[in-house]
Amino acid sequence: MAPCAAADAQMLAASPCISASQSMLASRAAVSRISPALGTSGFASCPRIAYSRPLGSSSVAVRAVSGESTPHGLPIDLRGKRAFIAGVADDNGYGWAIAKALAAAGAEILVGTWVPALNIFETSLRRGKFDESRKLPDGSLMEIAKVYPLDAVYDSPEDVPEEVKTNKRYSGSSKWTVKEAAESVKEDFGSIDILVHSLANGPEVTKPLLETSRSGYLAAMSASSYSYVSLLQHFLPIMNSGGASISLTYIASERTIPGYGGGMSSAKAALESDTRVLAFEAGRKGNIRVNTISAGPLGSRAAKAIGFIEKMIEYSYVNAPLEKELRADEVGNAAAFLVSPLASAITGSTVYVDNGLNTMAIAVDSPTVAS
Numbered sequence: 001m002a003p004c005a006a007a008d009a010q011m012l013a014a015s016p017c018i019s020a021s022q023s024m025l026a027s028r029a030a031v032s033r034i035s036p037a038l039g040t041s042g043f044a045s046c047p048r049i050a051y052s053r054p055l056g057s058s059s060v061a062v063r064a065v066s067g068e069s070t071p072h073g074l075p076i077d078l079r080g081k082r083a084f085i086a087g088v089a090d091d092n093g094y095g096w097a098i099a100k101a102l103a104a105a106g107a108e109i110l111v112g113t114w115v116p117a118l119n120i121f122e123t124s125l126r127r128g129k130f131d132e133s134r135k136l137p138d139g140s141l142m143e144i145a146k147v148y149p150l151d152a153v154y155d156s157p158e159d160v161p162e163e164v165k166t167n168k169r170y171s172g173s174s175k176w177t178v179k180e181a182a183e184s185v186k187e188d189f190g191s192i193d194i195l196v197h198s199l200a201n202g203p204e205v206t207k208p209l210l211e212t213s214r215s216g217y218l219a220a221m222s223a224s225s226y227s228y229v230s231l232l233q234h235f236l237p238i239m240n241s242g243g244a245s246i247s248l249t250y251i252a253s254e255r256t257i258p259g260y261g262g263g264m265s266s267a268k269a270a271l272e273s274d275t276r277v278l279a280f281e282a283g284r285k286g287n288i289r290v291n292t293i294s295a296g297p298l299g300s301r302a303a304k305a306i307g308f309i310e311k312m313i314e315y316s317y318v319n320a321p322l323e324k325e326l327r328a329d330e331v332g333n334a335a336a337f338l339v340s341p342l343a344s345a346i347t348g349s350t351v352y353v354d355n356g357l358n359t360m361a362i363a364v365d366s367p368t369v370a371s
């Protein structure tokens, strides 16, 4: 969700050990022919390989043999990796942008879609409504290997209240609790390498904290924080060693953003704290890295529910060190980096992808600086 509860791959243009003038995605096809030699850890073995690949009508010879030449560029190479992205229900949000960046880097994409939004998402996908935004930098369309129904507020079938079970928005789907989703992914694919949590919900997000009910506050925590603990808890056993997980957070966790209410700021603070603890536990238990991206404001569906997202986007544009629009793909690219072998020593971190807005203490039109 927005600054609340609730992207194409420019950084990915650096191709796996290939000349800087080539797009990474164009290189994927050729590199995949040498994947047995390259392995799934990607660039680490690049300096020792030499191969040639067709690019358009011409053929580009690539030599990156130690001692012969210096390879250009660093690859974000996710070929051979499988990602489960929880929280994709349209092509506007951060989850979609992250899915695209990971796909562009070569990962296989599975998504988890909130049950009430599943039907419309699958129908739109089937009817080609997202085809334009499925385009990857190499011109191919992102493939989603499978869409899983998910409601991350429920861990297992025993937790689901009768009124939800019988709700017609849920009755057409099955196996959508977190535990069942992980079991289904295991049954279908065996394992994953990357887990992305890009979901949040706060039913009272428009209410100030002082007016938030206990149930509204706890609902925000359940959907936006514990949902991540639960996802990692259930997916960790099927995550390959060396894998990585990320979630999305928002600066309202550490600085006051009036209007981001209903306990959502508290939920993001919990998510960031949990990132550090989970990084330790998942690191020790499964050699899995855990990070969270503190993203700047984006006009996603969830963010629009808060009501003032356009103002937040404008505020960011005017006041951030980088005076530009924040694109969802910039967050997607950062996510691709964080889950890639290039970030192999980064875990437990909150990484800001917000044009630098988090560093500012006062607005640029403040009388303090305007004089």
Ligand SMILES: NC(=O)c1ccc[n+]([C@@H]2O[C@H](COP(=O)([O-])OP(=O)(O)OC[C@H]3O[C@@H](n4cnc5c(N)ncnc54)[C@H](O)[C@@H]3O)[C@@H](O)[C@H]2O)c1
Binding pocket: 001, 002, 003, 004, 005, 006, 086, 087, 088, 089, 090, 092, 093, 094, 095, 113, 114, 115, 117, 150, 151, 152, 153, 197, 198, 199, 200, 201, 223, 248, 249, 250, 251, 294, 295, 296, 297, 298, 299, 300, 301, 302, 303
């Ligand atoms: N948009 C912003 O300005 C912004 C800024 C910083 C962080 N974020 C975070 O980014 C993440 C993605 O949000 P977004 O803004 O891209 O919006 P989005 O609408 O694309 O994503 C939110 C997703 O959460 C799903 N969802 C809600 N409740 C769920 C549940 N119980 N189980 C499973 N899925 C559920 C929704 O269906 C939706 O697909 C969220 O964590 C959000 O807080 C957003």
